[in-house]
Amino acid sequence: MKLLHRIISAIAVAVAVASCHHVEDYDGGMYGNFDALWSVIDEHYCFFAEKDVDWAEIGARYRARINPDEMKTTDFFNLCGDMLDELRDGHVNLSSSFNVSYYRRWWSDYPQNFDLRLVRQYYLDFDYAQSGPLSYKVLHDSIGYMLVTTMASGIPDGALDVSLLSFAEAGCPALVIDVRDNGGGMMTTTERLVSRFIDTTTLAGYISHKTGPAHDAFSEPYPFYYESAVGHVRWLRPVVILTNRSTFSAANSFVAIMRRLPNVRIVGDTTGGGSGMPFSSEIPCGWGVRMSACPVYDSHMQLTENGVPPSDGCKIDLDPDLALKGTDTMLDFALDLAADWREWYSPE
Amino acid sequence: MIQRLLLSALVGIAAAFSTRAAEPADTLRPYRPVTSAYTLGLGTSHICDTYLTPLHYTGIGAEMRYERLSAMAFDPDRWIMQLDARLILDATENPARNASMSGLEMRLSWSMMRRFHIASVPGLRLFCGGCTDLGGGALLLARNGNNPAQARAAWTLGPTVMGVWNHRFSRLPVTLRYQARMPLIGAFFSPDYGELYYEIYLGNHRGLAHVAWPGSYFRLDNLLSADLHLGNTSLRIGYAADILSSKANNIVTRHVTHLFVIGVTTESITIGRSRGIDPHARIISAIY
Numbered sequence: 170m171k172l173l174h175r176i177i178s179a180i181a182v183a184v185a186v187a188s189c190h191h192v193e194d195y196d197g198g199m200y201g202n203f204d205a206l207w208s209v210i211d212e213h214y215c216f217f218a219e220k221d222v223d224w225a226e227i228g229a230r231y232r233a234r235i236n237p238d239e240m241k242t243t244d245f246f247n248l249c250g251d252m253l254d255e256l257r258d259g260h261v262n263l264s265s266s267f268n269v270s271y272y273r274r275w276w277s278d279y280p281q282n283f284d285l286r287l288v289r290q291y292y293l294d295f296d297y298a299q300s301g302p303l304s305y306k307v308l309h310d311s312i313g314y315m316l317v318t319t320m321a322s323g324i325p326d327g328a329l330d331v332s333l334l335s336f337a338e339a340g341c342p343a344l345v346i347d348v349r350d351n352g353g354g355m356m357t358t359t360e361r362l363v364s365r366f367i368d369t370t371t372l373a374g375y376i377s378h379k380t381g382p383a384h385d386a387f388s389e390p391y392p393f394y395y396e397s398a399v400g401h402v403r404w405l406r407p408v409v410i411l412t413n414r415s416t417f418s419a420a421n422s423f424v425a426i427m428r429r430l431p432n433v434r435i436v437g438d439t440t441g442g443g444s445g446m447p448f449s450s451e452i453p454c455g456w457g458v459r460m461s462a463c464p465v466y467d468s469h470m471q472l473t474e475n476g477v478p479p480s481d482g483c484k485i486d487l488d489p490d491l492a493l494k495g496t497d498t499m500l501d502f503a504l505d506l507a508a509d510w511r512e513w514y515s516p517e
Numbered sequence: 518m519i520q521r522l523l524l525s526a527l528v529g530i531a532a533a534f535s536t537r538a539a540e541p542a543d544t545l546r547p548y549r550p551v552t553s554a555y556t557l558g559l560g561t562s563h564i565c566d567t568y569l570t571p572l573h574y575t576g577i578g579a580e581m582r583y584e585r586l587s588a589m590a591f592d593p594d595r596w597i598m599q600l601d602a603r604l605i606l607d608a609t610e611n612p613a614r615n616a617s618m619s620g621l622e623m624r625l626s627w628s629m630m631r632r633f634h635i636a637s638v639p640g641l642r643l644f645c646g647g648c649t650d651l652g653g654g655a656l657l658l659a660r661n662g663n664n665p666a667q668a669r670a671a672w673t674l675g676p677t678v679m680g681v682w683n684h685r686f687s688r689l690p691v692t693l694r695y696q697a698r699m700p701l702i703g704a705f706f707s708p709d710y711g712e713l714y715y716e717i718y719l720g721n722h723r724g725l726a727h728v729a730w731p732g733s734y735f736r737l738d739n740l741l742s743a744d745l746h747l748g749n750t751s752l753r754i755g756y757a758a759d760i761l762s763s764k765a766n767n768i769v770t771r772h773v774t775h776l777f778v779i780g781v782t783t784e785s786i787t788i789g790r791s792r793g794i795d796p797h798a799r800i801i802s803a804i805y
Contacts, residue, residue: 190735190762190763190764190769190771191769192565192567192571192573192769192771193571194573195571197612205571208571209571213711215711266615356715376715376716376719376721378709378710378711378712378713378716379709379710379711380709380710380711380766380767381710381766381767382710382767386710388709388712391716391719391720391721391723393716393719393720393721446663446713446715447662447663448663448664448711448713449660449661449662449663449664449665450569450570450571450661451570451571451572451611451616451660452572453572453612453613454613455611455612455613455614455615455616457616457660459662462711462713463711463712463713463716
């Protein structure tokens with residue numbers, strides 16, 4: 170009997186301890202959903218300090234505007250979206266069945282600097298090879314040209330092998346990689362692409378993550394390395410990368426890694442940034458929430474959340490008047506730079 | 518008390534390797550039939566994993582279970598062993614019913630229990646001993662982009678208690694049984710609070726393993742069953758409740774299932790060709 174009593178007591182203590190595993194419950198009304206949204210961001214968002222955002226003040230300001238008696242669902246959604254826009258982050262979204270909030274000013278405040286039709290019509294002559302997000306062709310002045318439109322889907326190894334081999338066989342001295350309007354996607358695609366342009370294990374950057382809900386609770390940045398694509402075709406000759414403000418997220422990381430290579434130049438506009446790997450969550454009404462959660466630094470421990478600038482002397486915009494006449498001034502600049510590679514790169 | 522339970526389990530394990538050799542050659546060894554149970558469970562599941570979502574998901578829980586019980590060779594009158602293998606499935610939805618979370622877990626448990634006869638109640642026996650449990654699986658929340666899944670893995674040691682009452686209701690022999698298991702110590706996996714599996718893939722394996730104790734990893738696994746002996750096989754009906762609550766790196770995971778269980782049990786004896794059947798040998802069943 171004494172043993173039984175002790176067993177029951179031990180179980181009771183364990184249940185009491187386990188009940189300390191508290192999970193906040195939010196009600197399904199506007200205030201409950203707002204508080205859940207504010208808390209999710211408060212506990213997981215990673216760039217409060219970099220953006221100098223007082224999230225408590227923002228939360229109080231927007232919460233005071235809630236009026237459950239008069240607000241429609243769409244009004245409440247817009248209010249929440251406006252609050253998220255205060256973070257000025259393209260990786261922060263609120264998703265419902267009827268709308269997705271999206272901070273656009275990281276690219277809408279700048280010239281687009283890219284016209285896909287212009288490139289396809291006047292430079293590729295609608296005659297190019299394509300596999301997945303990769304289009305490629307040797308242009309008239311013997312410069313290889315690769316257009317990578319997204320990192321959201323993988324680029325087949327075969328496409329990379331054949332494209333790079335075709336450039337080598339055509340005697341191309343240099344290559345232009347166009348990642349304008351590439352909104353990112355998977356970091357594994359970035360890794361696969363970078364691996365074709367390095368010949369040894371290369372420090373790609375550092376990654377960190379939140380270790381708790383506090384705004385300053387971060388892990389020690391962890392260095393990560395990319396391996397050279399041994400056994401596949403690699404390109405170790407000069408590379409010019411074309412960027413615009415819509416080069417974002419995983420494409421931004423691609424540029425951040427490549428720009429540290431001695432045979433690479435960045436041409437165009439500063440990239441859109443987005444160096445915080447996003448984390449997803451949700452609130453009681455079923456709306457999804459996405460926010461930057463894991464800062465990714467480049468190999469010099471520099472954060473590229475606000476974008477990667479072009480190389481010195483390589484800042485250029487698309488001339489809209491010339492574009493109407495079939496000239497992509499940015500691509501022309503990149504092709505010229507690639508053709509004159511001896512002026513900026515001396516292989517050892 | 519906990520130390521004594523663990524000690525008795527360890528002594529039992531040691532005895533399993535030492536007393537067999539000391540057994541007299543002329544002792545008539547009893548037969549130790551194996552009780553095998555194949556059951557299906559279906560019921561409700563409640564999941565909350567704050568790595569994936571702060572919301573509580575509810576829905577259907579199901580399991581397929583194989584259980585094997587037998588008296589142990591070194592002291593069949595007093596010790597039994599139990600092997601329990603389970604495949605657990607969950608299909609749940611969030612409160613708004615616009616997102617679904619799936620769960621898949623494999624668990625393998627091995628227990629060793631001391632048998633106590635309760636003289637005052639005919640047919641009633643109590644068992645207590647130790648249990649080790651190895652489990653692994655994942656929760657999948659497809660709506661999440663970079664954190665769509667949460668892996669689960671744990672290895673634990675802890676006590677188990679079981680009560681078995683063999684009784685005849687009218688003319689039908691029935692075995693009523695209740696068993697509870699609770700891990701006391703072990704290890705379990707958890708990523709860091711906001712760590713993506715991509716970072717683990719990149720090679721950062723720091724801080725993934727955690728000590729499991731009831732304060733960090735509480736699990737109470739219950740089974741209440743009735744085996745209706747209809748002939749050579751028995752029908753098992755019952756209720757299984759599994760309660761898990763863990764916390765590591767500020768990530769809280771809760772998983773509670775209530776299942777109606779139905780299946781069949783059989784009892785079998787393996788007899789060697791050369792030995793044949795000895796009519797004088799005793800038959801010591803684990804629970805029947």
